Amino acid sequence: MAQFVSSWSNGVQSVPKDYVMPPERRPGDFVSVCNDIPVIDLQENANTDRSDIIQQIHKACQEFGFFQVINHGVSEKMMEDMRVLYREFFNMSIDDKLGIFSETSSAASGCFLYTSGLNYHKEDVHYWKDTLRHPCHPLEERTPFWPEKPTRYREEVGRYAIEVRKMGFKILDLIAEGLGLNKGYFNEVGQGQAMAINHYPPCPDPSVAMGIDGHTDPYLITFLQQDQYGLQMHKDGKWLGVEPISNAFVVNIGYQLEIISNGKLKGAEHRAVTNLTAPRTSIATFFGPNLTLPVIVEPAKELVTSTSPQMFKAYQYNNFIADYLAYYRKPLPRSGTPLDSYRL
Numbered sequence: 001m002a003q004f005v006s007s008w009s010n011g012v013q014s015v016p017k018d019y020v021m022p023p024e025r026r027p028g029d030f031v032s033v034c035n036d037i038p039v040i041d042l043q044e045n046a047n048t049d050r051s052d053i054i055q056q057i058h059k060a061c062q063e064f065g066f067f068q069v070i071n072h073g074v075s076e077k078m079m080e081d082m083r084v085l086y087r088e089f090f091n092m093s094i095d096d097k098l099g100i101f102s103e104t105s106s107a108a109s110g111c112f113l114y115t116s117g118l119n120y121h122k123e124d125v126h127y128w129k130d131t132l133r134h135p136c137h138p139l140e141e142r143t144p145f146w147p148e149k150p151t152r153y154r155e156e157v158g159r160y161a162i163e164v165r166k167m168g169f170k171i172l173d174l175i176a177e178g179l180g181l182n183k184g185y186f187n188e189v190g191q192g193q194a195m196a197i198n199h200y201p202p203c204p205d206p207s208v209a210m211g212i213d214g215h216t217d218p219y220l221i222t223f224l225q226q227d228q229y230g231l232q233m234h235k236d237g238k239w240l241g242v243e244p245i246s247n248a249f250v251v252n253i254g255y256q257l258e259i260i261s262n263g264k265l266k267g268a269e270h271r272a273v274t275n276l277t278a279p280r281t282s283i284a285t286f287f288g289p290n291l292t293l294p295v296i297v298e299p300a301k302e303l304v305t306s307t308s309p310q311m312f313k314a315y316q317y318n319n320f321i322a323d324y325l326a327y328y329r330k331p332l333p334r335s336g337t338p339l340d341s342y343r344l
């Protein structure tokens with residue numbers, strides 16, 4: 001049975017050999033933290049009105065597919081409570097963790113705790129992380145399947161999910177307007193909400209281990225809270241570090257937004273590395289189509305014109321997710337991207 005890194009790695013002096021990446025999959029040379037990734041203040045003031053914020057977000061989405069937001073409406077106390085709660089969660093005893101352990105994502109509740117990637121037994125080498133994932137919407141239907149420990153889990157995470165949802169739709173509205181779509185355009189297609197909490201314990205040799213390989217999220221958009229450095233984005237053939245800013249959310253674009261925007265925005269590739277001394281926990285919230293409904297996704301009609309012909313075909317979202325997972329289960333190096341079979 002797969003063993004949580006958070007349960008055995010404390011005090012280990014070297015990286016076990018089944019966690020040592022082959023040279024071509026290691027984090028590589030020094031990666032600098034990039035201060036150019038835009039930090040966008042969502043609060044309107046005397047110098048910045050809503051249309052300025054729309055423009056800033058649109059530019060960041062086009063140039064980076066990544067930005068950070070401050071003054072986003074989610075309280076600092078709530079963000080801090082989440083950091084404390086998840087620190088406690090990953091420090092729980094192995095027995096408590098095993099109660100919610102699942103080898104696969106097929107658990108009917110959608111709530112599962114796993115270690116490394118989604119495919120531990122088929123991996124030739126493992127990732128230095130444990131992950132808890134669960135859906136968050138509709139909240140009343142989902143919370144009964146969430147972890148029962150720490151005992152405040154359902155209440156606190158439930159409140160956080162509501163606040164992040166408000167921020168999420170506020171930002172999706174700003175993105176819609178930047179694209180020339182109606183405010184509210186993403187209300188329907190962004191209904192699905194899920195969280196992934198990734199925990200990367202300190203690693204005795206971060207140069208040979210990997211937290212999570214380069215990937216683009218399959219959803220519309222991701223909001224991530226990080227307590228330590230570790231997230232890197234891929235731009236112009238290089239990896240750039242995303243600076244942790246306390247109480248900011250890192251926002252990145254997923255494949256559904258690339259497709260709906262008819263290629264005007266690009267899904268942002270990213271990965272996470274480990275570090276020597278500090279445990280790192282990233283708390284990600286994703287918005288995208290509801291997986292339990294037969295949602296059809298296609299480029300927005302308003303963005304398909306004679307000068308900008310339709311770039312992607314229409315498809316059923318759960319078929320996309322199945323293809324996406326199959327792509328990332330293929331051994332490295334992989335050719336193409338999960339979008340290739342959707343291009344026209």
Ligand SMILES: O=C(O)CCC(=O)C(=O)O
Pocket residue numbers: 196198212217224226230231270271272282284
């Ligand atoms: O830990 C991070 O910073 C990245 C996590 C991530 O990319 C994901 O959960 O999709």
Ligand SMILES: [Fe+2]
Pocket residue numbers: 215216217270
């Ligand atoms: Fe991701």
